[in-house]
Amino acid sequence: MSASEEPTHEMHPEESWEFLRGHEFGRIAFHLLDEVHIVPINYVVEGERLIFRTSEGSKLLGLKMNADVAFETDEITDEVATSVVLRGQARELTGDAGRLVEQLPLRPWVDTPKMRIIAIEKIEVTGRRFDLARPWLRARVD
Amino acid sequence: MSASEEPTHEMHPEESWEFLRGHEFGRIAFHLLDEVHIVPINYVVEGERLIFRTSEGSKLLGLKMNADVAFETDEITDEVATSVVLRGQARELTGDAGRLVEQLPLRPWVDTPKMRIIAIEKIEVTGRRFDLARPWLRARVD
Numbered sequence: 001m002s003a004s005e006e007p008t009h010e011m012h013p014e015e016s017w018e019f020l021r022g023h024e025f026g027r028i029a030f031h032l033l034d035e036v037h038i039v040p041i042n043y044v045v046e047g048e049r050l051i052f053r054t055s056e057g058s059k060l061l062g063l064k065m066n067a068d069v070a071f072e073t074d075e076i077t078d079e080v081a082t083s084v085v086l087r088g089q090a091r092e093l094t095g096d097a098g099r100l101v102e103q104l105p106l107r108p109w110v111d112t113p114k115m116r117i118i119a120i121e122k123i124e125v126t127g128r129r130f131d132l133a134r135p136w137l138r139a140r141v142d
Numbered sequence: 143m144s145a146s147e148e149p150t151h152e153m154h155p156e157e158s159w160e161f162l163r164g165h166e167f168g169r170i171a172f173h174l175l176d177e178v179h180i181v182p183i184n185y186v187v188e189g190e191r192l193i194f195r196t197s198e199g200s201k202l203l204g205l206k207m208n209a210d211v212a213f214e215t216d217e218i219t220d221e222v223a224t225s226v227v228l229r230g231q232a233r234e235l236t237g238d239a240g241r242l243v244e245q246l247p248l249r250p251w252v253d254t255p256k257m258r259i260i261a262i263e264k265i266e267v268t269g270r271r272f273d274l275a276r277p278w279l280r281a282r283v284d
Contacts, residue, residue, distance in 0.1 A: 029171030111275040133253040
């Protein structure tokens, strides 16, 4: 198999950021004591960080105790899966920083109070596209 | 707001397993040394565990060093987001166990060699449905 036929393609960082900006739903993985946890969030990109809202709970507790997090968003079509992962540090935004965020288009998807604002500051962004070989999908169409 | 109007609904474990069985794509969060990482996988449910394939790499290395993982799959419609999280222990299946898995409908989505078989054995399964309040979606229809 020649290099051009490899089914996995690394995305350029700018392409990865564009993908992140073009979506608003993903999952954050975080430490809670010695466990790893994962929850869905909706977010907005500001510069090279993601911003999301949360309420008191195990997620906020985990982030406060260990700021190391990984975030993922993806999209699948019949032929290609795209996945972008942002590894970063979570930090609560308060005071002026929190108020500035009020101006971002960070819309609550679920109607529950979420008063705390968290930024995930970039350590590393990795985007990959996978050419999908799922002949059963085409078989289903026949 | 009365209890019946709460926008977040816990799913029964059996409903969560049904959701897991009805999907085949999700994300696994795992430890790699003192970092948390997350990658997309395709999987199949067998009993109360998930099975997926992988190749040599940082994911396998991370799972071997620390078996504690969290897996998530979700689905979003205009009105409801459903997210099921399986926290568990990752264990490589080899020998007879690995051969038995060959009979499961675990189809490779990407055409790369993935010779190692991993099971995520359940510690806890948590399913939630979120009623979405996104008036901007309806506004877009107008």
